[in-house]
Amino acid sequence: xxxxSVIRSEFALRNRRHGRQRLWRLLLGALLGTLLGTLLGTLLGTxxxxxxxxxxxxxxxxxxxxxxxxxxxxxEMSARGDAAALKQSSIAAVASSFAGIxxxxxxxxxxFTGAKATVRPPFLxxxxxxxxxxxxxxxxxxxxxxxxxxxxxxxxxxxxxxxxYSVTILDVNGGQDAKTLTFVLQQAGADWKLAGFFPKxxxxxxxxxxxFTQRVRDFKAKGQHHNAWLYYRExxxxxxxxxxxxxxxxxxxxxxxxxxxxxxxxxxxHIVDMSAGGKIYHLTEIFPLAVGDDFDVVxxxxxxDVSNTAHTFQENTAVIKxxxxxxxxxxxxxxxxxxxxxxxSGRDYxxxxxxxxxxxxxxxxxxxx
Numbered sequence: 001x002x003x004x005s006v007i008r009s010e011f012a013l014r015n016r017r018h019g020r021q022r023l024w025r026l027l028l029g030a031l032l033g034t035l036l037g038t039l040l041g042t043l044l045g046t047x048x049x050x051x052x053x054x055x056x057x058x059x060x061x062x063x064x065x066x067x068x069x070x071x072x073x074x075x076e077m078s079a080r081g082d083a084a085a086l087k088q089s090s091i092a093a094v095a096s097s098f099a100g101i102x103x104x105x106x107x108x109x110x111x112f113t114g115a116k117a118t119v120r121p122p123f124l125x126x127x128x129x130x131x132x133x134x135x136x137x138x139x140x141x142x143x144x145x146x147x148x149x150x151x152x153x154x155x156x157x158x159x160x161x162x163x164x165y166s167v168t169i170l171d172v173n174g175g176q177d178a179k180t181l182t183f184v185l186q187q188a189g190a191d192w193k194l195a196g197f198f199p200k201x202x203x204x205x206x207x208x209x210x211x212f213t214q215r216v217r218d219f220k221a222k223g224q225h226h227n228a229w230l231y232y233r234e235x236x237x238x239x240x241x242x243x244x245x246x247x248x249x250x251x252x253x254x255x256x257x258x259x260x261x262x263x264x265x266x267x268x269x270h271i272v273d274m275s276a277g278g279k280i281y282h283l284t285e286i287f288p289l290a291v292g293d294d295f296d297v298v299x300x301x302x303x304x305d306v307s308n309t310a311h312t313f314q315e316n317t318a319v320i321k322x323x324x325x326x327x328x329x330x331x332x333x334x335x336x337x338x339x340x341x342x343x344x345s346g347r348d349y350x351x352x353x354x355x356x357x358x359x360x361x362x363x364x365x366x367x368x369x
Contacts, residue, residue, distance in 0.1 A: 051128075054123070056122055064121075115173060127165070133159070164186070164187040166186075167242075205294060277322075282301055
């Protein structure tokens, strides 16, 4: 939410889970392209884009302090539910399309009220040039021969206009649950205006990234590779406060997840066919989803039409049963299975079956044999 669709909502996190490649390898090529473009621009006498990042350690106190002050002020507005003040403090492009941020403020106010917010060291991003960058990539901090280090970060933002920006992250604790709140700020004169608002829970189903990573190790030791891969994806999702940020931790988890990805799961636009009830279903996606204290697995498949919900429910049920029969290890890792039939238009219809319900159905079926 923010920079008027430039930075996508943190709820687009699901898209990243579906097979995004490790950023560092891509950035090496992009960086080479940027350097080449700069050289050509110099040779041809044309202006070229430049993008730079400063960490908090690189900033003077006169730069860092206003960023931290602005972030604290915007958090206080959020905790009060004062969306009007946030809107007034936003850049014009964000203020003109503020409904998403206003809804997020309302949704998270209870968690922010009475909580303590600690500001992490901010990042300062600068884009120079005559027009927006189609893909602005910022390498922040010190990088080693293998890529990121413990104090580095990478930010990738699409269609970013020239200007000075800050990514400032707050850890919010003491409320209903642990959260992070990330602000993207844009400099406007002497002020830092709100250009992006990204609240995110630090836990899924009551557990943090470290817990999911440990569960990955446990599943791998048991030979439950499908469970391990899906838990990797949740660990990755929880390891960074926003989707457009990559760290050493996320890079390491990406590498491990890619190496552990089973060949028989739908991922990276790879469709898997599965037989259920005498019919072949084309599975397009599978991913984990936390809902409250439950941790479920979701599978999407192609459907011609979902308007007949009774029929679609039957097909969803068949897909769920076939999926659990194919991957019985899911019974140990997930509270339930969600099947979503998706039309070519994008309209879908989903059904949930709890694992305990599936066990009852299976035991009844076996008793009749």
